Amino acid sequence: MADTTATDEPATDALPACQARTGDALAARYRHVRARSLALAAPLSPEDAMVQSMADASPAKWHLAHTTWFFELFVLGRDPDYRPYRPDWHYLFNSYYQSAGPMHARPARGLLSRPSLAEVLAYREAVDDAIDEAFARDALDPVARQVLLLGTHHEQQHQELLLTDIKHALWCNPLRPAYRDDLATAAASSSSPSAWIGFDEAVVEIGAPAWPRATEFAYDNESPPHRVLVPAHALASRPVNNAEYRAFIDAGGYREPALWMSEGWARVQAEGWTAPLYWDEDGERAFTLGGMRVIDPHAPVCHLSYFEADAFARWAGARLPTEAEWEQAARPLAVIGHFADDDRLQPCAPAATGRGLAQMFGDVWEWTASAYGAYPGFRTLPGSLAEYNGKFMCGQWVLRGGSCASPRDHLRASYRNFFYPPDRWQFSGLRLARDEQ
Amino acid sequence: MADTTATDEPATDALPACQARTGDALAARYRHVRARSLALAAPLSPEDAMVQSMADASPAKWHLAHTTWFFELFVLGRDPDYRPYRPDWHYLFNSYYQSAGPMHARPARGLLSRPSLAEVLAYREAVDDAIDEAFARDALDPVARQVLLLGTHHEQQHQELLLTDIKHALWCNPLRPAYRDDLATAAASSSSPSAWIGFDEAVVEIGAPAWPRATEFAYDNESPPHRVLVPAHALASRPVNNAEYRAFIDAGGYREPALWMSEGWARVQAEGWTAPLYWDEDGERAFTLGGMRVIDPHAPVCHLSYFEADAFARWAGARLPTEAEWEQAARPLAVIGHFADDDRLQPCAPAATGRGLAQMFGDVWEWTASAYGAYPGFRTLPGSLAEYNGKFMCGQWVLRGGSCASPRDHLRASYRNFFYPPDRWQFSGLRLARDEQ
Amino acid sequence: MADTTATDEPATDALPACQARTGDALAARYRHVRARSLALAAPLSPEDAMVQSMADASPAKWHLAHTTWFFELFVLGRDPDYRPYRPDWHYLFNSYYQSAGPMHARPARGLLSRPSLAEVLAYREAVDDAIDEAFARDALDPVARQVLLLGTHHEQQHQELLLTDIKHALWCNPLRPAYRDDLATAAASSSSPSAWIGFDEAVVEIGAPAWPRATEFAYDNESPPHRVLVPAHALASRPVNNAEYRAFIDAGGYREPALWMSEGWARVQAEGWTAPLYWDEDGERAFTLGGMRVIDPHAPVCHLSYFEADAFARWAGARLPTEAEWEQAARPLAVIGHFADDDRLQPCAPAATGRGLAQMFGDVWEWTASAYGAYPGFRTLPGSLAEYNGKFMCGQWVLRGGSCASPRDHLRASYRNFFYPPDRWQFSGLRLARDEQ
């Protein structure tokens, strides 16, 4: 189980042992995840928690409230006698569930000074108390327990978004303030050259058994397991790093249209891209959640759009891996790497490694060559939750592996993240692939 | 002391006569105005103070900081030894003074979670202390004293904007929260029919002597005094009220293109206008700084664009007054009416009046038929302050008389306010005029 | 009468004498104006006649059809038995008369490949025949004759727009093709320095008696005559010329925000303005209706926005004249100058002049300091024609005097043209004014 895995290794916000003993791992996971959100929001002032720097991002306060609304509506709300905490907040904190009723305009989330952060935290507490009490009186039926588990994964997704959104918001402030001043600075680092790891042509099975029929949690979009013919190819042993990406810049990569998708080149021109998001003008320092920091040449390059990842790969005489190639390679590996749990919140150079694939999990989400779509035989979850993933299967690309801002126990080899090709505010990088004869 | 007054007594904030006689009426005015801003901001949470609901509006926090920056740059900064409080804030709080250097993008003011409201309040205190100290050591030369006086009028303008901007911001919140819950509700009201007050053709002098050569303060755009030939005409004895405006709505005013300027009609169509801003759908209640309130039929209609004021006048077989007509009529009158000082912050029905012009000052800004432009012989203030008014003399229309959100001692008969024809978020209404033979 | 004036001096499209003798000057004027439109369209291919290069402009074919529709609807259509030429064209060629029914979207006029130019020319012929026949049987009542006269002035306005619109359209073509290859090139020119002509303070009457009660034609917006107090001032003896404007450019006029209205500066930045419209990059040549031509330093500068005219005047220590100042000065002058009738279609250097005001009429429309608004006592024309001028009295500025693209017999001292401050595609320039003590 995911939360068991989480206790294998120490982490700053590991689950207190006493709770794990109470017999209900789900309750423990719930408390753990909910506490983690609070910890992430703790460095933020009420004003920080309200900033929405672009339509794609949301205020931290909204993340805190929306994840709570999810539990309130879909878990507590299953009880016909449940009385909503504040019925008029439903409209504010519904994200995109058309079947749950109308919703506030997404780009206007940053205008909500009320409810205040304090009121949202009180809302969290009230819902947590109600959930706790439901656990205590064993009032959660199997479906409620499933949705509650889904809700913890949902909240973990929002934890990562909270970090990427606040990073963007603070970067929009000309003062460039830090989210936290106490984040560890990377030690002097190094990295070995990237090596090619070859794979023969094979029919492989990817995807996860459909939860909740299967016991292991996975999102609907990871199912069903299915066989794919994967051609002969090779994967780079580690993600592309900042030094390698700088060589691309120095070689004129941002000035050569032949390297780019047509839409990508239009974007480069329209927005004046000359480097990854957050790099300063001379390419020496970049904005991090700890403020402006010197760029580590050995750390994975980060905050790339799909267009940049794709152009770099073309320049390097390679390509991006497909998601099947990525998943085949990741399946046998443990979920080891740099995650949000490590409290650095910035990709790091690989630890001295032996042979084989490094940094498949954590550090940076890896753009793949795969457009986000339905697996053969895909079925959405029932009811409102059908809207969770399926309706976004158009125009986005799959990223794999998680990042330095992902909770470790949220990840797995079959996990499919997805963003639009111009998006750069996620911790997104790339790993090279190439065809083999 | 003025600021003591501001906290001791709710009603009048007029400057006690004794102070004007004592050592420094300017210092008293400064303290009074500065304290009033704090009082206006007091009901706001840090989050409320950060909302920017549209590019035309600014967050309350920004108003508090910008007005302070004005004193710091233009008064304290005259001393070459002055060390700025936070040099990197200059960029944030410069509004539009190109000659003072580059500035933050206006529509992005709402993204500034830092500095916090608390930091901005500390900034105010530091600048106030420095000004106080300058007064104490008599370190302000005549020019500094002039700019400081200008700064107090500047801050009073922002006090009104703070109120209109926060009203719009809170209205954008689907919860429709009140700015203050303790605002007085209007008593049962009545109003007598509007009468026409006639004026013969005359050459009249309007405008104010150019300050600071003249001792009475006036903005540069009110000068120089000059003669204007005003044709025979009549003015309505009071502003148009809500009942009269509702008759216009009921008569199909918003559906008849012949009543509207071409641009106005386009706006009606594009934005679906069917009533003044802030009215609810059935025309029974309107959003106020005290929340949703029943519309008083006898109170002046408010939150109209120029287009609506003009269309109403055409429907009524009348027209808007020119600013010369308005000023000629207002000159002999005392500045009496409902102002921000009255702490109601909503236009009120006229007190039982005798004959003559009522409600010329206060309640609602009155749209005029005059495009905002330079008077003959107009000269801007010197230096950066040349940008104060002159560069906006294009595309806007003059409004006269002040509103329920204006400080009374900020107004005078020659005062020219100006906004764009579609603007509706100010406390803006109209008084009718007509040609006479 | 206007058409008599037109025969004072020879012009390429002068009215044949035989027609003037037939006894109906109105019929002669009608034929003259209608023939002139055809002559202006003659150099255009069907494809040229269809281009619409921006929403503000219209295709030449549309001008030809719309002016015809005006006569058909408002003159022929007065007869209840009249059967429209093509009822489904009404929707296409109604410009902005809401009271005449719905209309095609203005920015989509360039998409109308049908009706073809040939069909539109046949439409013109049919309507002309019907009008001729109505003249022949004396079937036009007084109102019809009035509207017909208005229609000829309306068509003359469109003749100028046809020229300015096709100029813009051809300039948008990277090949920069000429409208006509046979336009005369200006001879070597010279101009004397501009002198100041002083005017004392005075109450002057401006405006034209309201037509059709008055016999002389004037648009409704020129009426009624009314007295204005004009302060002491001086006017420049001639418009600003290209050499003078180049000095402004060379002095950094386009880089100094202090010279500009706030909106003007925003426009300079957004559109990268560094010279008048149609100038090439090195300021040596400009696009004309005859193709790219060397800029004559002595010719009036042309294709300026209000913002540029205003900024130049400020840089020169002067200002723009008000429309009352302009009209007072123009009233005693004959309508002499360079007009469309001269078939050069480009402003020319002044002829060697004596003292006094030169080039008040023709060459370039002169931006004034006056926002376009209603005169005191203004009344629109009755019926649909109320929409002709009145509904545009918002946001535009008055220009006076006509241009090298105006028909001479269309102009008079009281004529008020109006455009938006950023508009540059008209033949628009400026004359300086200044305050006098």
Added chain:
Amino acid sequence: MADTTATDEPATDALPACQARTGDALAARYRHVRARSLALAAPLSPEDAMVQSMADASPAKWHLAHTTWFFELFVLGRDPDYRPYRPDWHYLFNSYYQSAGPMHARPARGLLSRPSLAEVLAYREAVDDAIDEAFARDALDPVARQVLLLGTHHEQQHQELLLTDIKHALWCNPLRPAYRDDLATAAASSSSPSAWIGFDEAVVEIGAPAWPRATEFAYDNESPPHRVLVPAHALASRPVNNAEYRAFIDAGGYREPALWMSEGWARVQAEGWTAPLYWDEDGERAFTLGGMRVIDPHAPVCHLSYFEADAFARWAGARLPTEAEWEQAARPLAVIGHFADDDRLQPCAPAATGRGLAQMFGDVWEWTASAYGAYPGFRTLPGSLAEYNGKFMCGQWVLRGGSCASPRDHLRASYRNFFYPPDRWQFSGLRLARDEQ
């Protein structure tokens, strides 16, 4: 000869077998294709040929010129002594080849009144003469011959676009004029119910051998051939027809968000979609290249976006086929159906069929469930032609099979067309697929 055929006979433009055996089938194909473009443009006036109704579409004149430019630049231009016909047209008619230099802005193609249609036709003739002459002196090296063959396929693509673009352009005209008045009306039609044709799981090879190494022409994006594991599934025996689609409309398909991709639903709301493009309000008639025509319930539904095709499939309890599924099914089939060669230019009901798949080719392009991307091992063509297909592999979806506006000899089972999900102006419909156990 092909071009003789094209003018002598209206119907089939298949290449006579005798020619393929003679000296130069390529020359014959060139003449045939070039003549076909002229025939398609013949019904258009110079004005029709200039309309550009949206940025995605191009004027017919531009299609005629651009396809000629392609031959001039890439075939004739290989000869270093070749002197371009009009060097300044290169900028106008380069579509998107960054490596060939800068180009005119795509949305401004409709502003080019010059060169005229007549000049473009002369340009075509001159280039055709030069190509003929090169054939005659056997001056085309193997690479030139390859590019010339590519150019004929390129021109055939533009032939279809010419039809879809002019259809959209004429529909934008409120008069709704026909492209041709002589198109055959469909006879009374019928269609049998759709049946499911099952396919077992299999590893299949799709794709075409890489041309020009392979002798059969195919675009680079169809290569290399590669194996794909296709799951068990079934395909509908024919495309969805208008009657079936009307049932979806009647069942509220356009009002039920659960059926739509999130982006699709946003588009439905923003654009007010309630039916396929070109349907009139009551769903009885639709705009065709022959004008408004009654909708044939048995003909394939057409002018759907991907969003609509996908929503219909979801409503029907099915899905769209993947391109591998489609190609596997199409491979054994002859290219039989309703094509542009049939001169009806509107999808038709299926001929009375036996069992098996009907209408796989022609009538309507079939949206697939496959995002447009690179096949494993994909290589672009060398040089500028690398830009032909590869740089568009982002954000678009694959359509298969060709339409009633495609030339038959342009199609094949491996052919991949691609458009953006909201695009509706192509002849695009759908065929259902479903998973099998």
